[in-house]
Amino acid sequence: MANRREPPVSSDRALDAEYIEQRRESIEHPLLRLFVEFGQGSRRWFAIGVLSSTLARFLSLIPPVLLGVAIDSLFENTKAFTLPYVPTAWLPETTAAQFWFAVVVMAVAMVGAAVLNFVRQSTLNLFSHRVKHEVRTASYQRMQRLDMEFFNEMQTGELMSILSNDTNRLEQFLDSMMGEAIQLGVLILGTAAILTAINPQLAAVTLAVIPVAGAFTYWFMRVAEERYADVRSSVGDLNSRLENNLGGIEVIKSSNTEGYEDERVREHSYNYFRLDWLALRLNFVYRPGLEALISISFVLTFVVGGLWVITGTAPGPLTGTLSTGDLVIFLLLTQRLVEPLSQMGTIVDRYEDAKASTKRILGLMSIPVSIENAPDATALDTVAGRVEYDDVSFGYGEERVLHDIDFTAEPGDTVGLVGPTGAGKTTVLKLLLRLYDVDEGAIRVDGHDVRDLTLESLRGAIGYVGQENFLFDGTVRENIRYGKFDADDAAVIEAAKRAEAHEFIANLPEGYDTDIGERGVKLSGGQRQRVAIARTILQDPAILIFDEATSAVDTETELLIQRSIDDLAADRTTFAIAHRLSTVRDADRVLVLDDGRIAERGTHEELIGEDGLYANLWRVQAGEIGDLPEEFVARASERVAQQTPDSAGTD
Numbered sequence: 001m002a003n004r005r006e007p008p009v010s011s012d013r014a015l016d017a018e019y020i021e022q023r024r025e026s027i028e029h030p031l032l033r034l035f036v037e038f039g040q041g042s043r044r045w046f047a048i049g050v051l052s053s054t055l056a057r058f059l060s061l062i063p064p065v066l067l068g069v070a071i072d073s074l075f076e077n078t079k080a081f082t083l084p085y086v087p088t089a090w091l092p093e094t095t096a097a098q099f100w101f102a103v104v105v106m107a108v109a110m111v112g113a114a115v116l117n118f119v120r121q122s123t124l125n126l127f128s129h130r131v132k133h134e135v136r137t138a139s140y141q142r143m144q145r146l147d148m149e150f151f152n153e154m155q156t157g158e159l160m161s162i163l164s165n166d167t168n169r170l171e172q173f174l175d176s177m178m179g180e181a182i183q184l185g186v187l188i189l190g191t192a193a194i195l196t197a198i199n200p201q202l203a204a205v206t207l208a209v210i211p212v213a214g215a216f217t218y219w220f221m222r223v224a225e226e227r228y229a230d231v232r233s234s235v236g237d238l239n240s241r242l243e244n245n246l247g248g249i250e251v252i253k254s255s256n257t258e259g260y261e262d263e264r265v266r267e268h269s270y271n272y273f274r275l276d277w278l279a280l281r282l283n284f285v286y287r288p289g290l291e292a293l294i295s296i297s298f299v300l301t302f303v304v305g306g307l308w309v310i311t312g313t314a315p316g317p318l319t320g321t322l323s324t325g326d327l328v329i330f331l332l333l334t335q336r337l338v339e340p341l342s343q344m345g346t347i348v349d350r351y352e353d354a355k356a357s358t359k360r361i362l363g364l365m366s367i368p369v370s371i372e373n374a375p376d377a378t379a380l381d382t383v384a385g386r387v388e389y390d391d392v393s394f395g396y397g398e399e400r401v402l403h404d405i406d407f408t409a410e411p412g413d414t415v416g417l418v419g420p421t422g423a424g425k426t427t428v429l430k431l432l433l434r435l436y437d438v439d440e441g442a443i444r445v446d447g448h449d450v451r452d453l454t455l456e457s458l459r460g461a462i463g464y465v466g467q468e469n470f471l472f473d474g475t476v477r478e479n480i481r482y483g484k485f486d487a488d489d490a491a492v493i494e495a496a497k498r499a500e501a502h503e504f505i506a507n508l509p510e511g512y513d514t515d516i517g518e519r520g521v522k523l524s525g526g527q528r529q530r531v532a533i534a535r536t537i538l539q540d541p542a543i544l545i546f547d548e549a550t551s552a553v554d555t556e557t558e559l560l561i562q563r564s565i566d567d568l569a570a571d572r573t574t575f576a577i578a579h580r581l582s583t584v585r586d587a588d589r590v591l592v593l594d595d596g597r598i599a600e601r602g603t604h605e606e607l608i609g610e611d612g613l614y615a616n617l618w619r620v621q622a623g624e625i626g627d628l629p630e631e632f633v634a635r636a637s638e639r640v641a642q643q644t645p646d647s648a649g650t651d
């Protein structure tokens with residue numbers, strides 16, 4: 001399943017919401033593709049299910065036919081004992097034998113249908129659950145490998161809705177409704193064949209309604225398809241809203257915005273309700289309409305057939321004779337169409353639902369990945385840690401964020417990246433991790449372009465500690481071991497000690513086995529940070545990135561963390577992004593970024609000597625605000641003004 005990845009497509013096209021929608025809409029024959037791509041391993045279950053479904057329906061048609069035949073040939077004795085499509089030579093000759101033959105065949109047909117229905121249900125359920133499992137794991141696998149650009153664009157709630165609700169909807173269709181659909185098809189064809197064999201003229205009257213029902217259903221499907229697609233999107237929107245709000249519950253409470261959020265959720269929920277109602281309303285017309293059509297067919301058959309039997313002559317243009325038994329078969333079989341045909345609404349409903357869901361799933365899976373292993377990618381074995389930026393330029397969208405970034409870090413060097421907010425520091429290092437690809441220039445690790453390396457070996461060589469590190473729900477031990485699952489307990493404790501985390505972990509109620517809650521909420525910011533550092537220490541990467549790793553903690557914790565960072569950085573290539581310039585004071589080199597360019601470079605002392613941007617930033621932090629040049633203050637307020645719309649925007 002992992003190989004079901006499309007070839008890389010050059011990302012000239014921005015991965016925005018419109019593009020994602022287009023991918024979804026371009027999916028043709030979604031359910032067929034679902035079968036071909038995900039049903040392969042379970043084909044035999046599907047085949048058994050279809051076969052038993054067909055046979056069960058076929059068997060269920062036998063008792064009404066036998067009843068009609070028995071009325072005419074055994075009870076009324078007006079006709080010979082014959083069955084449609086069965087050679088007379090196969091049937092018994094005496095009345096008693098014919099009677100017992102009818103009894104036994106009826107009983108066998110009924111029991112047989114029950115057994116086959118059991119087989120049908122279990123096999124189709126097995127098939128649908130397997131497909132659901134395959135689809136869910138494959139779509140997750142695929143989604144996880146999509147470019148960061150995609151995750152910037154898509155809301156988590158929307159993705160959750162695809163991975164969870166949409167796959168569940170498939171199952172609903174595949175296990176019950178698909179079986180029903182097959183049975184309905186067999187029922188209509190079987191009934192039509194039997195009725196036509198008994199009396200083709202009356203059959204024409206009874207079955208005249210089928211094409212009308214077909215046209216009606218076609219109309220319903222066309223209109224319903226659009227409406228269901230809208231319903232699915234609105235569920236995604238609602239989920240995204242809820243997901244966002246639950247994630248930001250602290251902000252909502254502290255900003256007193258419960259009322260505002262109530263209103264926003266109400267709006268999304270109302271939109272979902274409205275679209276769902278629109279789709280449902282269609283059902284209110286369709287289902288009773290279909291039932292009315294079948295009732296008309298039943299009444300018409302009863303009127304025409306009844307008059308035919310009572311008067312003994314064919315009404316209107318019809319010719320020939322009709323026996324009571326034949327009329328009973330007609331009425332029983334027509335009556336039997338009512339229930340399954342009224343199910344047609346639900347079948348089409350679920351079918352449209354499943355189609356919309358499959359489009360969303362396959363649409364997600366068809367999004368091209370541009371950041372993946374090149375066909376001839378090489379793996380970095382032993383990493384010295386030489387990192388070279390060769391005239392790198394990059395933009396997230398149209399607009400350039402980095403221009404001509406050019407520097408080299410020798411193995412073991414510590415490089416500090418400083419500069420005003422939004423200058424591009426984090427972006428520089430995201431490119432090293434190949435979360436995005438450069439637009440121009442190249443980044444090389446030990447002389448290899450990062451695009452020629454396997455992603456596993458590149459990212460395995462780099463340890464990243466950010467400002468807010470994500471911890472998984474689980475124990476402290478599991479979180480430290482994350483990514484190096486074979487590390488033994490002694491190694492975990494050693495890493496925690498080096499990260500200055502052992503002491504606080506030992507004081508937790510259950511030590512290393514303490515559950516830290518979702519996202520590590522049961523730990524303080526500084527504790528989370530130290531667990532993340534311990535995790536990086538355990539991974540033992542040759543290259544380290546600290547992205548403002550100490551900015552969210554108090555001074556004492558900062559001291560502890562800084563000590564462990566210094567220890568870790570001693571013999572590795574290290575990049576440290578810092579707002580607090582004292583953190584990078586001892587760096588081998590400091591790069592000062594301004595507006596996506598390297599404005600200054602050198603050691604702390606050299607940069608202070610230059611008396612440029614760095615020296616001014618240093619003065620700000622030293623509290624020497626009065627000594628700042630006017631143009632620096634003017635630039636700073638300009639930059640802050642530029643940042644405001646971004647930072648103030650919610651979503």
Ligand SMILES: Nc1ncnc2c1ncn2[C@@H]1O[C@H](COP(=O)(O)OP(=O)(O)OP(=O)(O)O)[C@@H](O)[C@H]1O
Pocket residue numbers: 152396397401419420421422423424425426427428646
């Ligand atoms: N995912 C993204 N999509 C689009 N634009 C982005 C994205 N991430 C960052 N940017 C933009 O790129 C520019 C550089 O951002 P970056 O995070 O690299 O700056 P920074 O120097 O690390 O800032 P800070 O010190 O505030 O963390 C900013 O203008 C920012 O708005």
